Amino acid sequence: MDKTRFEAFSDGVFAVAITLLALDLTVAGPGHGSLAHQLGDRWPSFLAYVVSFFTIGIVAVNHHALFRQIARVDRVLVFCNLLLLMFVVAIPFATATMAQYLRDGGFDARLAAALYAGMFVGMSVGFFLVFWWSIRRSLLVVPLDREQARAAMLRFGVGNVVYVVAVALAFVSPIVALLLCAALAIYYVFEQTPTADAVTPT
Amino acid sequence: MDKTRFEAFSDGVFAVAITLLALDLTVAGPGHGSLAHQLGDRWPSFLAYVVSFFTIGIVAVNHHALFRQIARVDRVLVFCNLLLLMFVVAIPFATATMAQYLRDGGFDARLAAALYAGMFVGMSVGFFLVFWWSIRRSLLVVPLDREQARAAMLRFGVGNVVYVVAVALAFVSPIVALLLCAALAIYYVFEQTPTADAVTPT
Amino acid sequence: MDKTRFEAFSDGVFAVAITLLALDLTVAGPGHGSLAHQLGDRWPSFLAYVVSFFTIGIVAVNHHALFRQIARVDRVLVFCNLLLLMFVVAIPFATATMAQYLRDGGFDARLAAALYAGMFVGMSVGFFLVFWWSIRRSLLVVPLDREQARAAMLRFGVGNVVYVVAVALAFVSPIVALLLCAALAIYYVFEQTPTADAVTPT
Amino acid sequence: MDKTRFEAFSDGVFAVAITLLALDLTVAGPGHGSLAHQLGDRWPSFLAYVVSFFTIGIVAVNHHALFRQIARVDRVLVFCNLLLLMFVVAIPFATATMAQYLRDGGFDARLAAALYAGMFVGMSVGFFLVFWWSIRRSLLVVPLDREQARAAMLRFGVGNVVYVVAVALAFVSPIVALLLCAALAIYYVFEQTPTADAVTPT
Numbered sequence: 001m002d003k004t005r006f007e008a009f010s011d012g013v014f015a016v017a018i019t020l021l022a023l024d025l026t027v028a029g030p031g032h033g034s035l036a037h038q039l040g041d042r043w044p045s046f047l048a049y050v051v052s053f054f055t056i057g058i059v060a061v062n063h064h065a066l067f068r069q070i071a072r073v074d075r076v077l078v079f080c081n082l083l084l085l086m087f088v089v090a091i092p093f094a095t096a097t098m099a100q101y102l103r104d105g106g107f108d109a110r111l112a113a114a115l116y117a118g119m120f121v122g123m124s125v126g127f128f129l130v131f132w133w134s135i136r137r138s139l140l141v142v143p144l145d146r147e148q149a150r151a152a153m154l155r156f157g158v159g160n161v162v163y164v165v166a167v168a169l170a171f172v173s174p175i176v177a178l179l180l181c182a183a184l185a186i187y188y189v190f191e192q193t194p195t196a197d198a199v200t201p202t
Numbered sequence: 203m204d205k206t207r208f209e210a211f212s213d214g215v216f217a218v219a220i221t222l223l224a225l226d227l228t229v230a231g232p233g234h235g236s237l238a239h240q241l242g243d244r245w246p247s248f249l250a251y252v253v254s255f256f257t258i259g260i261v262a263v264n265h266h267a268l269f270r271q272i273a274r275v276d277r278v279l280v281f282c283n284l285l286l287l288m289f290v291v292a293i294p295f296a297t298a299t300m301a302q303y304l305r306d307g308g309f310d311a312r313l314a315a316a317l318y319a320g321m322f323v324g325m326s327v328g329f330f331l332v333f334w335w336s337i338r339r340s341l342l343v344v345p346l347d348r349e350q351a352r353a354a355m356l357r358f359g360v361g362n363v364v365y366v367v368a369v370a371l372a373f374v375s376p377i378v379a380l381l382l383c384a385a386l387a388i389y390y391v392f393e394q395t396p397t398a399d400a401v402t403p404t
Numbered sequence: 405m406d407k408t409r410f411e412a413f414s415d416g417v418f419a420v421a422i423t424l425l426a427l428d429l430t431v432a433g434p435g436h437g438s439l440a441h442q443l444g445d446r447w448p449s450f451l452a453y454v455v456s457f458f459t460i461g462i463v464a465v466n467h468h469a470l471f472r473q474i475a476r477v478d479r480v481l482v483f484c485n486l487l488l489l490m491f492v493v494a495i496p497f498a499t500a501t502m503a504q505y506l507r508d509g510g511f512d513a514r515l516a517a518a519l520y521a522g523m524f525v526g527m528s529v530g531f532f533l534v535f536w537w538s539i540r541r542s543l544l545v546v547p548l549d550r551e552q553a554r555a556a557m558l559r560f561g562v563g564n565v566v567y568v569v570a571v572a573l574a575f576v577s578p579i580v581a582l583l584l585c586a587a588l589a590i591y592y593v594f595e596q597t598p599t600a601d602a603v604t605p606t
Numbered sequence: 607m608d609k610t611r612f613e614a615f616s617d618g619v620f621a622v623a624i625t626l627l628a629l630d631l632t633v634a635g636p637g638h639g640s641l642a643h644q645l646g647d648r649w650p651s652f653l654a655y656v657v658s659f660f661t662i663g664i665v666a667v668n669h670h671a672l673f674r675q676i677a678r679v680d681r682v683l684v685f686c687n688l689l690l691l692m693f694v695v696a697i698p699f700a701t702a703t704m705a706q707y708l709r710d711g712g713f714d715a716r717l718a719a720a721l722y723a724g725m726f727v728g729m730s731v732g733f734f735l736v737f738w739w740s741i742r743r744s745l746l747v748v749p750l751d752r753e754q755a756r757a758a759m760l761r762f763g764v765g766n767v768v769y770v771v772a773v774a775l776a777f778v779s780p781i782v783a784l785l786l787c788a789a790l791a792i793y794y795v796f797e798q799t800p801t802a803d804a805v806t807p808t
Contacts, residue, residue, distance in 0.1 A: 026497065
C-alpha cells in the first residue's frame with residue numbers, strides 16, 4: 001500500500017468536497033425580487049456553508065495529523081478511510097438539503113438537520129475506525145500501550161458521541177443542532193488524535 | 203515520461219470523479235411532498251452512490267498498487283491509462299442515469315443498468331490493458347516470467363469477464379446486475395494486480 | 405502539522421475553485437435566439453471569468469511563494485488559511501452573481517459588484533492574516549526584524565485597502581470596481597509577500 | 607517560484623477540467639421518450655466528450671514532459687501557464703455548446719464548432735508561449751542552441767496552425783472541424799515539446 005498516494009487521493013477528495021459546498025450558493029437572478037432580499041433569504045445557506053466548510057477543513061487537517069502518526073496502511077484501513085470519505089463527499093448534499101428546509105419550521109426542517117448531523121456522525125465514526133484500527137494493528141509510528149490507547153480513543157471519540165447528541169437535538173431545534181456542529185468543529189481545532197506524548201500524564 | 207506527475211494527475215481525476223457522484227444526491231425541496239417521502243423515493247440514488255463510490259475508491263487504491271510495481275511509463279501506457287480514466291469520469295453520468303430509471307421496471311431500467319455495468323467493463327478493460335502492456339513491455343520493477351504473467355493476468359482479468367456478465371444480467375434484472383457490481387467492488391478489495399511473489403506457487 | 409500536505413490541500417482547493425468558475429459559462433441553447441446573440445449577451449460572464457480566473461491563479465502562485473518562506477505551521481495559521489480558502493471557494497458564486505446583474509444598471513448591479521469585491525476583501529484579509537501570524541510567531545525560515553516586518557506588511561497589505569476601495573466604488577460604478585479588481589490581479593503578479601531581502605533598503 | 611507546487615496546481619486544474627466534461631453527459635430522464643432514443647440523440651455529446659477528454663489528457667501529459675525540461679519558473683512563465691489553463695478550463699463550456707448545436711446544421715452549428723476549435727487555439731498558443739519563453743530566457747535544464755530552438759518551435763508550433771485551420775474549417779463543416787481536432791490530439795500523442803536530442807540531426 002502506498003501511503004503517500006493514498007493521502008494525496010484523500011486530500012483531493014477533501015479539496016473537491018469542500019469546494020462543491022459553494023455550488024449551493026446561488027441566487028435566482030434578476031426578476032426574482034431585489035438582490036438584497038434574495039441574499040437575505042439565503043442566510044441558512046451561508047450559515048450552513050461556513051459550518052460545513054470549517055468542519056471539512058478541520059477534518060482534513062486532523063486527517064493529516066493522524067496519517068503522520070501512521071507508519072503503514074493495510075486493506076482494512078483503506079476501507080475505513082473510504083467510509084470516512086464517503087460521508088465527507090455527501091456533506092455538500094446534506095448541507096444543501098438542510099439549508100433548503102431550515103426556515104420551514106416543521107418536521108422537515110428537523111429531519112433535514114438530523115440528516116446533516118447524521119452525516120457528521122458517519123464521518124466521525126469513519127475517522128474513529130481509522131484511528132482504532134491503526135492502534136489495534138500497531139500501524140502507528142510510535143505505538144501506544146494499552147492504557148494510552150484507551151485514553152486516546154476516549155478523548156478523541158467524545159466528538160462522535162456529541163454528533164449523535166446533535167442528531168437527537170435536531171428533532172427539538174434544528175438551529176441548535178447546527179450550532180452544536182459548529183461548536184464541534186471548533187473543538188476539533190484544538191483536539192486532534194492524541195500522540196503517545198499527549199495522553200501520558202508523565 | 204514523469205511517472206510521479208502522471209500518478210498525481212490520475213489521483214486528481216479519481217478524486218474529482220468520486221466526489222461528483224454526490225452531485226446526483228439532491229431532493230426537489232419544499233413543496234414537493236414531505237422530505238422523508240422524497241428521501242425514501244431516492245433510494246436507488248443512495249444505493250447507486252454507495253456502489254459507485256466504493257468501486258471508484260477501490261480502483262484508485264488498486265491503481266496505486268499497480269503503479270508501485272511499474273518502473274517506467276511509455277506513450278502507450280499513458281494512452282491506456284487515459285482510456286481507463288475516460289470511463290471512470292463517465293461513471294457519475296452512468297450512476298445518475300441508472301438511479302433515474304431503476305424504479306421504472308421496464309426496458310429502460312434494464313438498458314440503464316446495462317449502461318452502468320458497461321461503464322465498469324470499459325474501466326476494467328482499460329485497467330487490464332495498463333497491466334498487460336506493462337508486463338509485455340517489461341515496464342515492471344520486478345518482471346514476471348511467462349508462466350507468472352499468464353497466471354497474474356488470468357487472476358486479475360476474471361473481473362472483466364464478470365462485469366460483462368453483469369451487462370448481460372442487466373437485461374434480466376437491473377437490481378441483480380447492480381448487486382453483482384457491488385460484489386465485484388468487494389472482490390477487488392482483496393484481489394489486486396498480483397506481484398511476482400503472489401502468483402508463484404512455491 | 406504537516407506543511408506539505410496542507411499545501412497540497414490548499415492547491416487542490418485553488419484548482420477546483422478556479423475550474424468551477426467555468427460552470428457559469430453556458431448558453432441557453434437552440435431555440436433561444438442566435439448563438440452569436442447569446443454569446444454577445446453573456447459578455448459580463450466572460451469578462452468576470454477572466455478577472456476571477458487570474459485573481460485566483462495569482463493568489464495560488466503567491467500562496468506558493470509565501471509558504472516557501474514559512475518553516476512550520478501551527479493551529480492558528482491553519483485556521484487563518486482556512487479563512488482565506490473559504491473566500492476563494494465562494495468566488496465562483498460571487499462571480500456568477502455579478503455577471504448576472506452587471507447589465508442591470510440599477511442598485512442590484514452595484515450590490516452584486518460590491519459582493520464580488522467583498523469576497524476579494526475577505527480573501528486578501530485571510531492572506532494577510534496568514535502572513536502577519538507567520539511573522540508574529542516567527543514561523544518564517546528567515547525571520548524579519550521589526551523594521552522589515554513593518555515594511556513588508558505595509559507593502560503587501562496595500563492591496564487589502566484597494567479591495568475595500570473597490571467595494572465602495574461598486575456603489576458608484578460596478579464596471580469600474582470590476583476593472584479595479586482586474587488591476588489588482590496584475591499588481592499582485594509583481595508584488596508578492598516580500599522576503600527579508602526585498603524589504604531591506606541595503 | 608516553487609516549480610513543484612505550480613505543477614501540482616496545474617495537474618489539479620487539468621484533472622478537474624477533464625472530469626467536468628462529463629457533467630454535460632445527462633439524459634432528460636423518464637417521460638422524455640425511450641432511454642435508447644435519448645442516448646442516440648446525444649451522440650454529439652458523446653463524440654465531443656471523447657475528443658475533448660483525450661485532448662486535455664494529452665495536453666496534461668505533454669505539460670508534464672515540458673516541465674521536466676524546465677529548470678526554473680519565473681513570473682512571465684507563470685502568467686503564460688495561467689493563460690494556457692484559462693483555455694483548458696473553458697473547454698467543458700465549449701464542448702457542451704458545440705454538442706448542443708452540432709445537429710442544428712445552420713450557422714449556429716458552425717459558430718459553435720469554431721468556438722470549440724478556437725478554445726484549442728487559445729490553449730495551444732498558451733502552451734507555445736510557455737515553451738517559447740522557457741527557451742528565450744534559458745529556463746531549460748538542457749538549453750537549445752539557436753538552430754535547435756528554431757527547429758523545436760517549428761515542429762511543435764505546427765499544431766497551433768492546424769487548430770487555426772480547424773476554426774476556419776468549422777464554417778464549412780462543423781463535423782470535419784471536430785474530426786480535425788481529434789486528429790490533432792492523436793498527433794500530439796506522438797509529438798511533444800522536442801528536447802535537444804530530438805531536434806539535432808546528428
